Amino acid sequence: MKTIKDIYENIGLPRLIIGVFFIFLVVVSIVLGFSPAALFSDVVRRWLMYGTLVLAMVPGIQSGIGLNFGVSLGISAGLLGSVFAMEISFLRNWNEVLGAGAPWLTLLLALLFGIIMAAILGTLYGLLLNRVKGSEMTVSTYVGFSVIAFMNIVWLSLAFKNGELSWPLQGQGLRNTASLSGSFGGLLSNPDVVQSTQPAWLQWLAFKIGDFTLPLGLILVFALLCFSVWLFFRSKLGIAMSGAGENQLFTTSSGIDVDRKRIQGTAISTVLGAIGIILYAQTYGFLQLYNAPLMMGFASVASILIGGASVRRAKISHVLIGTLLFQGILVTALPVVNEVIEIGTLPEVLRIIISNGIILYALSKTKGGNQ
Amino acid sequence: MSQKTDFFKKAGSFLFDNKVMIAFAAICLAAIVLSGSPMTFIVDGVFTRITRNTFTVLALIIPVLAGLGLNFGIVIGAIAAQIAVFCVVYWGLGGFGGMLLSVLIATPLAVLFGYLVGKLFNRMKGAEMIAGLILGYFADGLYQLLFLVIIGGVIPVNNPKLIISGGVGVKNTIDLTGNLKYAIDSVRMVDIVTVVFYVVLAVTLIKVILHLLKKYQLNKGDFIFFGIVGLLFGISYIPVVEKFLSTDRLILLDALTAVLIVLAILQLIKIVRSIWIDKEPLKTLVKPIVTLLVYGLIYALTFIPEIEEVLSYVKLPVLPFLLIAGLCWFNQKILSTRLGQNMRTVGQSQSVAMASGIDVDKTRVIAMIISTVLASWGQLIFLQNIGTFSTYGAHTQIAQFAIAALLVGGASVQKATNKQAIIGVILFHTLFIVAPEAGKQLFDNAQIGEYFRVFVSYGVIALSLAMHAWTQFKKEVQPPTGGADLEIPALPAVTVKQQTLK
Amino acid sequence: MDDQYLLSMKNISKEYFGNRVLKGVNLNVKPGEIHALVGENGAGKSTLMNILFGMPVIYSTGGFEGEIQINGESISIDSPHTAMNCGIGMVHQEFMLIPEFNVTENIKLGREIGEPTALSKIFGNLLEKMNWTQMSKEARKALDSIGMMNIDEYAKVAGMPIGYKQFIEIAREIDKTGIKLLVFDEPTAVLTEGEADRLLEIMRLIAEKGIAIIFITHRLTEVMAVADSMTILRDGEFVVRKDVKDITLAKIAELMIGRQIDKLVDDSLLASRNLSDDKIALEFKDYHVDMPGERVKGMNIKIREGEIFGFGGLAGQGKIGIANGIIGLFETQGDVFAFGKRLDLSKLGEALRNDIAFVSEDRRGVGLLLGESVERNITFTAMQIKDQFLRRIGPMKILDKAKADQHTREMIKLFDIRCTGPSQTAGSLSGGNQQKVCLARAITMDPKILIVSEPTRGIDIGAKKLVLEYLTKINREQGTTIVMISSELVELRSLCDRIAIVSEGKVFSVMKPDDSDAAFGLAMAGVREEEAV
Structure with missing residues (x-):
């Protein structure tokens, strides 16, 4: 009896409800005759698509800044990196010159730009967060919003030559949604793209097994990132950072500069945000500019909380489980709901209720995240 | 000399205290000049937006005073109003009666919501703002569930005007023309005067009855007040006045004149009182006389043709402005009650309030209820003025814009006044009106101006939250029990009074 | 007889989680009288007042035994509100303004x-x-x-x-x-001398109006100056109720402290050592620490190598600040030398790098990562400062789990830490075991100087004995210099070679463990012995 109670307490009520709901949806959709393979392909794809953005929450939480709603900063850096990389690729005509290598170079360049910008912005952001200790979440939410609003002005002012990016017949401003099909879109995850653009020896990146799509390339990249973060938190620096997040006085009395560790944690979180949005865009096949990333921070926060993290402690397993459950529900809900009543927007409503409900729940559990 | 430096010091601290407002005023001015829009257009637009938005902004003040910070939860008040509007439109009601019914439906809903929000905030003390923000999104989700799925899906609603054709759920926009549009704006002045008279009459009668029951002591003020109202009611029967009052809009010029006359009369009464009744030295008269002169000067300015043109162009709906004035008065009055004092105490220090026997949690819940109810009324005013009800969008930005406006006026997380709210609304919405045109002139792109104003509204909140958190954090790091007084040893250990040692 | 008293609290006993903090205490106060309540920290004064005010903390921990009478009538005070209605008021130490x-x-x-x-x-x-x-x-x-x-x-x-x-x-x-009784809790602690004098005058003024005053203070001179009568508590027990005119300062001091010193440590360990004034382990010169509530204001002292040195004194006098300054939690001024080398305390970790380890008095706040494993807690500091328990992989230093695990198991055995294993979280251990984890973390640093602050606070008797014995053991066997900061005089006197009494942020006097009780009592109260004779 006691063990059952222990297990229940370990899982927690919200995770239990969401987990049962997910299983219920899966069963119903299979009963309704949807192809399980196609369904799972979709779940896996969305899982990997959002995974890195959720992973970006871990260093933030561990280093003590709490739920990093300001991951929009990293997202913006990643998007900027991507558009710059695409513009350079266009100007240098890489597609002609490099052939199959062009999307790779563009992707690497986008990552490089994104990471550098995110590291700089993240450091500055960390400096700010050190000055607002105790209210990091409130401040970071609005800093995140402000950054997106500011980036709107930037997107509108950039004058790029690449037709995929800019509006036709206008000297200025980028599109709301820029297609990556001629660039790195689907490079790691879409079997069609891989088949048509990549040489035979790279065909393992993404392929189909019957109805089931296995985006092996993306899986490997995501696994590598998860492993790196896991390893990082077993390193001397990572352990010091966890300590700073858990107990500032303890860590200070062990001779560690807590503020520095928090800045580093924030910077790493921001960098992961940048990588996350680039991987998201490559899976999705489009770059979404302007207000599209406004609420992405919320989705990431909600995912890791669903996974079982608290505002003070998070693990890689929380990332994996949370993203799977959250995205899984959203993916499976749509066809199921459509079968019952025709309301196309219901999954969106569901997303809003679940994500904000779980954040609210987590905040009320910890008295608003303050110690 | 010293007076001069004192003046500079004062001016300096004035500039510093109002830095947000001043910076914003400068941006507005620059944008107005850049846009090159005619003043009639700008002033008209600003007053329209004052009509729509001020009430909601004023609804934020009480939670700030009670220490709950900026109430991002007013979204929930707006939702209560929108549910009420939907019901009234569905029942096919309209006009002022329909509006009254909306109020009757919205108010208990808002009380309930406010109570629940207050309870939740009591569980999350110190994190009310982030909680309110998330709660707003969460409530929006439930609202969408209600309007998209439950109405039409679970509860059968057969109304092609309201329900998406061939599906379930409420349409994206509901046209309020012919039912609730201008339901408040179009109330005639003469009706207002009549209603006010009868209400005052009724209240006075109740007071008299209470007096006779020895439960209340009637005083001079009661009679004077009733006399003035009765007099006004009487005047309204004079044909000229009646004709003037029988419209629902007031030309801004007339409104300004009327306000100046009332203010001047008040100042005169003050002067008369201090000379003949209080017999104060003549020196104290300087201020009221200067004020009177300023009023005169303002009135004189209205004769400049450019200004006169603007002032005669703009027409104000009367009742909304009276309601706004009423809310300002309410915000002021509540502070002079025991409830208001409790709220201030709780806002300053919960632990001290608790030790003084004040029910902290209850006071906070009351503050949230008041704010939510006021926000729902504010949303009703907003919707009837704008005339179309965007089902899924009308409430989403309300907290965002109202809070930004309040902060632009110079308020902070811990301090907010009516004046700041009104100045904030004027500045913030001026920018809203001129920014697209200014962007067009400056960057050849109206969109940039639009994005700029959104950026400003987020940015000003981010800045003010960060500044608040910063000062809070500094306070924690350096406790006020500062060095100097503790450096002196309290009692040197060696001094022992001789007589105590036997 | 009883009705001459405004307030009488009779035979009051109180238990917190099996720990008896009050044992049959009596307190009687007459109308218009200034009655002093004195005793060391932990003598039970605040618990007694909490009972008088019906504080929720009393009722949430099972209430109390005994009787409270006001004007001879038995009453039950179950909330601060009732206390207020009974005419009992309090002047708070932290201002409620x-x-x-x-x-x-x-x-x-x-x-x-x-x-x-x-x-x-x-x-x-x-x-x-x-x-x-x-x-x-x-x-x-x-x-x-x-x-x-x-x-x-x-x-x-x-x-x-x-x-x-x-x-x-x-x-x-x-x-x-209707205020009848006013409690002043350490009212002069934060005042300047002039203000304190003024306050005492005001107290007399109030008493003259017939309002009774309970005056809680550590300043015995003030008691002598203003009080009419006093009750002395010691270790939760009632010692005596006396009129001030019938007692001397020295006698009060003795009554406050007086108790026999229990031998907490095995005699066999107390062999003599070679302590020399030439070999100084730790030296403070005009040392200041800006720790709110525990400020150190210009301390000078030399601690010899191989010595067990104690810092005692009342709460708030600054003894706690000494260690927190060295370890870098609060800003310091002045000089600290370790084995002759000046420490630059503005650099975090400076003390740790110079072989000084620290066990904090605030176990849960400073001493532990409550959410982390016992293993992480024990190895953390040594890992960060000395690069222990790490493996180099390329440029990265990665946790060497096997080593850390092995060391933790050794420590668990050495200190008899009762836990399910190295992976149990520190927060779920009992107080005594948590303290052992803190000590194990310090020992892992292999320090030459070990500073322990309130090492036995809130832990059970068995753990207490083990901790103190271990401190003596590493002192005797490995020559580690121990600096022990404690509010428990008994403990200091049972272990230390010398004890410095800290008062007003300075060393008031350095005493030997076998000095008289009265001498200790006076030193604690900040009164020179020669003046209290």
Whole structure:
């Protein structure tokens, strides 16, 4: 009896409800005759698509800044990196010159730009967060919003030559949604793209097994990132950072500069945000500019909380489980709901209720995240 | 000399205290000049937006005073109003009666919501703002569930005007023309005067009855007040006045004149009182006389043709402005009650309030209820003025814009006044009106101006939250029990009074 | 007999989680009398007052035994509100004032006078209009009655001197109708000398009005100066009730401290060592620490190599600040030398790198990562400072799990830490075992100087003995210099070679463990022995 109670307490009520709901949806959709393979392909794809953005929450939480709603900063850096990389690729005509290598170079360049910008912005952001200790979440939410609003002005002012990016017949401003099909879109995850653009020896990146799509390339990249973060938190620096997040006085009395560790944690979180949005865009096949990333921070926060993290402690397993459950529900809900009543927007409503409900729940559990 | 430096010091601290407002005023001015829009257009637009938005902004003040910070939860008040509007439109009601019914439906809903929000905030003390923000999104989700799925899906609603054709759920926009549009704006002045008279009459009668029951002591003020109202009611029967009052809009010029006359009369009464009744030295008269002169000067300015043109162009709906004035008065009055004092105490220090026997949690819940109810009324005013009800969008930005406006006026997380709210609304919405045109002139792109104003509204909140958190954090790091007084040893250990040692 | 007393608390006993903190204590106070309540920290004074005020902490921990009588009538005080209705008031140590409010508002806090309005008749007194004229009149009266004519009742409290705030607080209590008994809890602790004198005068003034005062203080000189009678508590036990005129300062000191010293440590360990004034392990020169509430204000002392050195003294006098400054939690001034080398304390971890380890008095706040495993707690500092338990992989230093695990198991065995294994979280251990984990973390640093702050606070007797014995053991066997900071004089005297009593942030006197009880008592109270004879 006691063990059952222990297990229940370990899982927690919200995770239990969401987990049962997910299983219920899966069963119903299979009963309704949807192809399980196609369904799972979709779940896996969305899982990997959002995974890195959720992973970006871990260093933030561990280093003590709490739920990093300001991951929009990293997202913006990643998007900027991507558009710059695409513009350079266009100007240098890489597609002609490099052939199959062009999307790779563009992707690497986008990552490089994104990471550098995110590291700089993240450091500055960390400096700010050190000055607002105790209210990091409130401040970071609005800093995140402000950054997106500011980036709107930037997107509108950039004058790029690449037709995929800019509006036709206008000297200025980028599109709301820029297609990556001629660039790195689907490079790691879409079997069609891989088949048509990549040489035979790279065909393992993404392929189909019957109805089931296995985006092996993306899986490997995501696994590598998860492993790196896991390893990082077993390193001397990572352990010091966890300590700073858990107990500032303890860590200070062990001779560690807590503020520095928090800045580093924030910077790493921001960098992961940048990588996350680039991987998201490559899976999705489009770059979404302007207000599209406004609420992405919320989705990431909600995912890791669903996974079982608290505002003070998070693990890689929380990332994996949370993203799977959250995205899984959203993916499976749509066809199921459509079968019952025709309301196309219901999954969106569901997303809003679940994500904000779980954040609210987590905040009320910890008295608003303050110690 | 010293007076001069004192003046500079004062001016300096004035500039510093109002830095947000001043910076914003400068941006507005620059944008107005850049846009090159005619003043009639700008002033008209600003007053329209004052009509729509001020009430909601004023609804934020009480939670700030009670220490709950900026109430991002007013979204929930707006939702209560929108549910009420939907019901009234569905029942096919309209006009002022329909509006009254909306109020009757919205108010208990808002009380309930406010109570629940207050309870939740009591569980999350110190994190009310982030909680309110998330709660707003969460409530929006439930609202969408209600309007998209439950109405039409679970509860059968057969109304092609309201329900998406061939599906379930409420349409994206509901046209309020012919039912609730201008339901408040179009109330005639003469009706207002009549209603006010009868209400005052009724209240006075109740007071008299209470007096006779020895439960209340009637005083001079009661009679004077009733006399003035009765007099006004009487005047309204004079044909000229009646004709003037029988419209629902007031030309801004007339409104300004009327306000100046009332203010001047008040100042005169003050002067008369201090000379003949209080017999104060003549020196104290300087201020009221200067004020009177300023009023005169303002009135004189209205004769400049450019200004006169603007002032005669703009027409104000009367009742909304009276309601706004009423809310300002309410915000002021509540502070002079025991409830208001409790709220201030709780806002300053919960632990001290608790030790003084004040029910902290209850006071906070009351503050949230008041704010939510006021926000729902504010949303009703907003919707009837704008005339179309965007089902899924009308409430989403309300907290965002109202809070930004309040902060632009110079308020902070811990301090907010009516004046700041009104100045904030004027500045913030001026920018809203001129920014697209200014962007067009400056960057050849109206969109940039639009994005700029959104950026400003987020940015000003981010800045003010960060500044608040910063000062809070500094306070924690350096406790006020500062060095100097503790450096002196309290009692040197060696001094022992001789007589105590036997 | 009893009715001569305004308040009598009879045979009061109280237990916290099986720990008896009050054992049959009596407290009797006559009307118009200033009655001092004295005793060391932990003697039970605050618990007794908590009972008197019906604080929730008493009832949430199972209530108390005994009887409270007011004017000879037995009453039950179950909430602070009841206490207030019985005419019992308190002048708080931390001011219950709102700086942004004016004096009147503060004096009338929560007891505002309202005028009924038509609305308040319908909706209750919350809508009453505040009558500020009446309130300021009454506030003025209360201020005048304690001789504070020069405090303006309309002035804002923010920025006033601390003394004024204290007086406003007193005026508020006086203003309460039917106040019979006023408790002053360490009122002079934060005041300047002049203000303190003024306060004592005001206390006499209040007593003359027939209001009884319970005066809690550590300053025995003030007791002698102002009190009529006193009750002495020691270790939760009632020692004596005496009139001040019948007792001397030295006698009070002796009664406060006096108890036999239990041998907590095995005699065999107390072999003699070679301590020399030439070999100095730790030296403080004009050392200041800016720790709020525990400021160190210019300390000079030399601690010899191989010595067990104790710092004692009352709470708030600065002994706690000493260690927290060295370890870098608070800013310091002045010089600290370890084995002759000056430490640059502005650099975090400086002490740790110079072989000084620290066990904090605040176990849960500073000493532990409550959410982390025992293993992480024990290895953390050594890993960060000495690169232990790490493996190099390329440029990265990665945790060497096997080593850390092995070391933790050794420590668990050495200290007999009761846990399910190295992976149990520190937060789920009992207090004594948590303290052992803290000690294990310090030992892992292999220090030459070990500073332990309140090492036995809140832990059971078995763990206490083990901790103290271990400290002696590493001192004797490995020559580790031990600096022990403790509020428990017995403990210090049972272990230390020398004990410095800290008062007002300075070393007041350095004593031997076998000095007399009275000498210790006087030193603790900050009174020179030669002046109390």
